[in-house]
Amino acid sequence: MLKRLHDFLAGLPMTIVAGVFLLLDLVPHLIEEFGGNPVQLAFLPFDPAWVTIAISGIPLLYLAIWRILHNPGISKISSALLICIAMFASIAIGDLFAAGEVVFIMAIGALLEEATTNRAKKGLKKLIRLAPTRGRRLNDGREEMIPAEEIEQGDILRILPGETIPVDGKIISGETSVDQSIMTGESLPIDKGVGEEVFCGTINRFGSIDILATKVGENSSLQKLIHMVQDAESKQAPMQRIADRVASWLVPVALLIAILSFVFTGNIVTAVTVLVVFCPCALVLATPTAIMAAIGQAAKHGVIIKSGEALEKMGKVDTIAFDKTGTLTYGRLDVSDSISFDEAVSETELLSLAASAESKSEHPLGKAIVSYAKMKEVPLVEPVAFSMTAGKGILAEVKNRKLLCGNEKFLAENGVSIDTSAQSALERLRTQGKAAILVADTQKCIGVIALSDVLRPEAKDMVSRLTDMHTRTVLLTGDNKKTANYFAEQVGISEVRADLLPEEKVQTIEKLQRENHTVCMTGDGVNDAPALITADMSVAMGSIGSDIAVDAADVALMSDDISKIPYLKRLSNATVKTIKVSILLSMGINFVAIALSLMEVLTPTTGALVHNAGSCFVVLIAALLYDRKFE
Known part of the structure; x- marks a missing residue:
């Protein structure tokens, strides 16, 4: 019940009501403070500041008490506690406006911070929906569809073309091509035959296969992926207010100065004024206002930042890890080479x-x-005959010419040998990470068609700019070593980790973190989700990336423009600097106000106004971030 009351009073509608009543109280107090006759609002039987105190003060009091009861050690002392003390002290001497002002500013700060840190976590539900629900089990030669949870280790399952593989297993019959992008992010389906492993959640693209179930239920690869996302989510901590980090010394110092001022002056009003001006309202506003301005600035450039904590952390990042497919590349295949041997x-x-x-x-x-070929307007003819061998190649008759298109094994099985020049070309293409289709007639290999993922043109310049900013870059990919090395060389990344499953990406990031690196992960696929969450900071390709990757990441690039990553880092650095300047300014204003309070120049009401001016300065400084140029 108390929690529901807290949430209701701390919400935006009630905070607006609190602000209206505080404004009603301000004008009469200003008139009285500067020598006018006391003014009473005839239509209200009570001081309107009481409404502000009730609406904004109760949630603050609840927070201060909750932290005292539940926080360990010195963290029991918080900025909320100091402001509650100032509120009660102001009430005690009858200055209700001062009491209402300090709690209202804190309520505004809490709303701003909540607005910058709220994020929906729908990715896990979508990942769970990818888990297959049924499988086709072979029992004495008969096929039976059963729920996935009933599949046991050692069962024989048949997977037809287009079906999702329900468990981890080993192929015991048939050949096919498997889309493993959900697990490895590989851009190409992988040809698989007898004796090779297949993973839960991957898709059988062509050819019927029978598999022996080896890992089922919670032990399957997809379930482990889901658990990794859950575990990583549970490790995420909410952004801690900067004011609370210094509250352990701020509260005792404020109380000590207030007590000493009362001892030496004998004036309780002076002591209360010290408490009011010492309240860290501007300090609390420094972080969320700067972050909101930066998030607005980033949104104009198609960069969606989901939390203030992520923006702060990006400034500390010294290592950025990239997935390859869909991140450094477009994630689509194009013909890169057409080499004739005839x-x-x-x-x-x-x-x-x-x-x-x-x-x-x-x-x-x-x-x-x-x-x-169609895009290049190359003329095509209908093949007279056509047959396909899954995982190997095709046989067709074109222009009265029998053609074989496939791999070396397929050509060899059909009596076509590969000469030295063809072998050399194949090796060169594989070194470049390209997939090769050999083309042959019934006598010899006449050429090779090579296909490759397409590198984003801005990738090389992006890596170069990060290097100039003294930021380390690493490539983490499920692709094979040769493919990874080729693309890394093209963009200028010297550190490569290839052939990685999702858990191995996570392990690599954790290793970098143990080496005291602050790591940002950039990716686009389902397989990247655990690594995105494990990293200190994460960026997803928002336009083409999977929903799960986008939900898991701290930042989404809606235009898929990776050149925005250096911009994001510069924006983060500027935001952190602005926050520090705002904190120094607010603390400076507070100390000047304390001195004026001890000299009895300020009263609680004028002290609240001066301390409010500090908050306004902080907001204005933060607003400058919105239109600042970072390109």
Whole structure:
């Protein structure tokens, strides 16, 4: 009940009501303070400041008591406690405006901070929905559909094309291509055959396979991924108010100065004035107002920052880890090379033959070749005959010519050998991280079509600017070592970790953190979610990235423009600097006000106004961040 009352009074509508009543109380007090006749609001039977004190003071009192009862050690002493003391002291001497002002400013600060730190956590629910619910079990030669939770280790399961694999297992029959992007982020489906492992949640793209269940239920790869997200979420702590960090010394110092002023002056009003001007309202406002201005500035540039804590941490980041597919690259396949080994066949003719042969193929590589040929307006013809061997290649007749398109094993099985020049070209393409489709007739290999993910043009400049800012860059990817090294070299990243599963990305980030690095992870896929949450700070590609990655990250790049990452770091640095300047300014104003209070120049009411002016200065300084240029 107390918590519900706290939430109701601390909400925006009631805080607005508190502000209106405080304003009603301000004018009469100003007239009286500067020599006018006392003014009483005839339509109110009580001082309107009482309403402000009740609305904004009760939540503050609840917070101060809760921290005393539940916080450990010195953290029991908080800024809320100091302001409650000032509130009761002001009430005791009859200065209700001063009491209402200090608690109202704190209420505004709490609302601003809540606005900057609220974030929806829907990603975990979406990740759980990816878990398969049913599987096809083979029992004495018969197929039966059963709930995924009933699948046991050692069961034989049949996975048809297009189906999601319900458990981790090993292929015992059949060949196929598996889309493992959910687990590894790899841009290409992986061809798999007998004896190779498949993972829960991945998709069987082509070919029927039978698998032996090896890891089921909570032990499967997808369930482990879900648990990693849950564990990482539970480790996230809310942003701690800067005022509370110094409250352990601020409260005792304020009380000591107030007591000493009463002892030496004998004036209780002076002591209360000291408490009022010592309240850290401007200190509390320094962080959320600067962060709100920075978040607004970033939003104009298509950068969505979800929390103030993330913005603060980005300024401390010294290491940025990147996923490859969909982050440094576009995450789509394009033909990168068309190499002919036959002088009678031009590169355009080779592409035409290969695309015509692949025009009936369902394999992603074949579809990419056909799509590229159409984009380049290369003429295609309908194949007369077509057959496919899952995981190996296709056989088709084009222009009265029998063609084979596939891997080395497929060509060898059909009696076509690979000569030295072709082997050399294949090795070079693989070193560059490209997928290769060999094209052959019934006698010899006539060429090779290579496909590659497409590097974002801004990636190299982005890495260069981060390097100039003394920020370390690391590539973390599920792709193979050769592919990872090739793309890392293209953008200028020297540290590469390849062949990583989601948990291995998490382990790599944790290792960097143990080495006292503050790590930012940048990614786009479901498989990146645990790493995004584990990192001190995280950035997701908001436009093409998975919903889970976007929800898990602290920052989303809505235009998928990774050149915004250096901008984000500069904005963060400027925000942290602005917060520090605001804190120094607010503390300076407070100390001047304390001196004037001890000289009996200020009363609780005028002291509250001076201390309110400090809060206004802090807000104005923060507002300058909104229109500042960082490009």
